[in-house]
Amino acid sequence: MIRFENVGMRYGMGPEVLRDVSFHLAPGSFHFLTGPSGAGKTSLLKLMFLANRPSRGLITMFGKDVATLPRAELPALRRRIGVVFQEFRMLDHLTTYENVALPLKIQGRKEETYRDDVEELLAWVGLGDRLNARPPPLSGGEKQRAAIARAVVAQPDVLLADEPTGNVDPEMGQRLLRLFVELNRLGTSVLIATHDRALVDAAGAPELVLRNGGLTIRG
Amino acid sequence: MADPRRQPPRSRPLPPSHDEEKRGPGATLASLLVETRSVMPAAGATGLPLMLVVAAMCFLASLALGAALSVNDKTREWTSEISGSLTVEIRPSRDMAAEDQIDAVMSALAAAPGIISATPLRRDETAALLEPWLGQGLVTDDLPLPGLIDIRIDNESPPDLSQLAIDIAAAAPGASLDTHRQWRSELMRAARSATWLAFGVLAVVAGTTIAIVIFATRAGLSANRDVVEVLHLIGARDRFIASEVQRHFLHLGFRGGLIGTAAGALTFLLLGFAGGAGDMFLIAASGLAPGHYPALLAIPFAAAFVTLTTARLTVLNSLERML
Numbered sequence: 081m082i083r084f085e086n087v088g089m090r091y092g093m094g095p096e097v098l099r100d101v102s103f104h105l106a107p108g109s110f111h112f113l114t115g116p117s118g119a120g121k122t123s124l125l126k127l128m129f130l131a132n133r134p135s136r137g138l139i140t141m142f143g144k145d146v147a148t149l150p151r152a153e154l155p156a157l158r159r160r161i162g163v164v165f166q167e168f169r170m171l172d173h174l175t176t177y178e179n180v181a182l183p184l185k186i187q188g189r190k191e192e193t194y195r196d197d198v199e200e201l202l203a204w205v206g207l208g209d210r211l212n213a214r215p216p217p218l219s220g221g222e223k224q225r226a227a228i229a230r231a232v233v234a235q236p237d238v239l240l241a242d243e244p245t246g247n248v249d250p251e252m253g254q255r256l257l258r259l260f261v262e263l264n265r266l267g268t269s270v271l272i273a274t275h276d277r278a279l280v281d282a283a284g285a286p287e288l289v290l291r292n293g294g295l296t297i298r299g
Numbered sequence: 300m301a302d303p304r305r306q307p308p309r310s311r312p313l314p315p316s317h318d319e320e321k322r323g324p325g326a327t328l329a330s331l332l333v334e335t336r337s338v339m340p341a342a343g344a345t346g347l348p349l350m351l352v353v354a355a356m357c358f359l360a361s362l363a364l365g366a367a368l369s370v371n372d373k374t375r376e377w378t379s380e381i382s383g384s385l386t387v388e389i390r391p392s393r394d395m396a397a398e399d400q401i402d403a404v405m406s407a408l409a410a411a412p413g414i415i416s417a418t419p420l421r422r423d424e425t426a427a428l429l430e431p432w433l434g435q436g437l438v439t440d441d442l443p444l445p446g447l448i449d450i451r452i453d454n455e456s457p458p459d460l461s462q463l464a465i466d467i468a469a470a471a472p473g474a475s476l477d478t479h480r481q482w483r484s485e486l487m488r489a490a491r492s493a494t495w496l497a498f499g500v501l502a503v504v505a506g507t508t509i510a511i512v513i514f515a516t517r518a519g520l521s522a523n524r525d526v527v528e529v530l531h532l533i534g535a536r537d538r539f540i541a542s543e544v545q546r547h548f549l550h551l552g553f554r555g556g557l558i559g560t561a562a563g564a565l566t567f568l569l570l571g572f573a574g575g576a577g578d579m580f581l582i583a584a585s586g587l588a589p590g591h592y593p594a595l596l597a598i599p600f601a602a603a604f605v606t607l608t609t610a611r612l613t614v615l616n617s618l619e620r621m622l
Binding site for chain 1: 525619
């Protein structure tokens, strides 16, 4: 599904932040991405959600070589990937409901076909009473849960989450982990970048460990 | 755990939809006036100042269009009046008395085909024509005046003018046919210039509007770069982003167009109230002909179309450079 072969990445003329990274995410797999701060976790995720292109190496996503993919084909690929950004990246001028419904709206779906589902998902992540609130007044944890809801609402083939439990209490962290596990059970491949050892231990899934730009697989 | 997203839709009534679609011409017009919420924030892309600029452009456009329509109308009116008439001018001659000259020409005209009527002007009527130049009461009886015959021709089957001119010249010494052709061609040239001038103003107005909208669209995209990036990353196509941006400009163009056109129509109406002092360079100073006001209504729609298309193309062009 997602295959990295000897991938290297640098920003501009700077040093390589990722070196010879090779791994394969199979359909329906569940992985954690761990490593110290600055090890390149976010850079690796950016390559996976097609925000950046690699400096070298081969990235194949859903059978397509990312380096040679025409720009017009990127949206179709991105729609198969759900992303929880580290800094949430909610659109401040839209309500929580509109933010979460956005992936469905851009697919051209009519609101009446998804309104109930979006409301129910928001209720499930504990934001049922914040449907019409805009992101600025939401707490960090609420924004994070809204960001997770937005990432999973379109039932992507792959879910990439950058520190998805960084701003929530342990109880909500466990609840969100259960959501990820359930999604995975329904066929979505999940990759969670985290520092949260408790989360990793609770799930017992294999770990991609990044250290100084290099990657090893544990478990 | 039950997957919350896989529940069948419930039967409870839906609250007002966030992007409800309306149908029908009235609803279409209403949707042009009332902007629905867009995924792209309006900040930086639109605003009152930009709408006022579009309104000013549409005001100029309505004046130019109104002027072009008036000029066209006036020239059509004048040329049809003139082309239906001819004048025979008979200069006094030593060889023939004035009355005989007129009789000879009238006989020639009676024999010519395509002439509806021929009316010799009386001496006092001819004197009245000269009054604007010579002054009232200064045309004395001993002043030799040319005889004039006003001819109405049948526009459906007009006479052969060159043959008629020859016949008239042969009928009496000093008689000649005036077809008004020179006056008409000068009038047409002036009218054509005025019409082209009006179209030139319209083109400049459209060009300026396009340039302003390009600038505003780029500024808006630049201010909302982060939003565009998020939309791209969750799978939005450029077309989706462009359609969200162009909605702002559609409303802005239409509202600005309405304000500008209303101001233009008001100007013509005020000219109508204050007018009556004749024509200003072929434009009726008494305002625009009532039949031309509906034509001005095309301007808001044209403004909406221009701003929408420009914004869309600018967005698509700018996004092409992003990953």
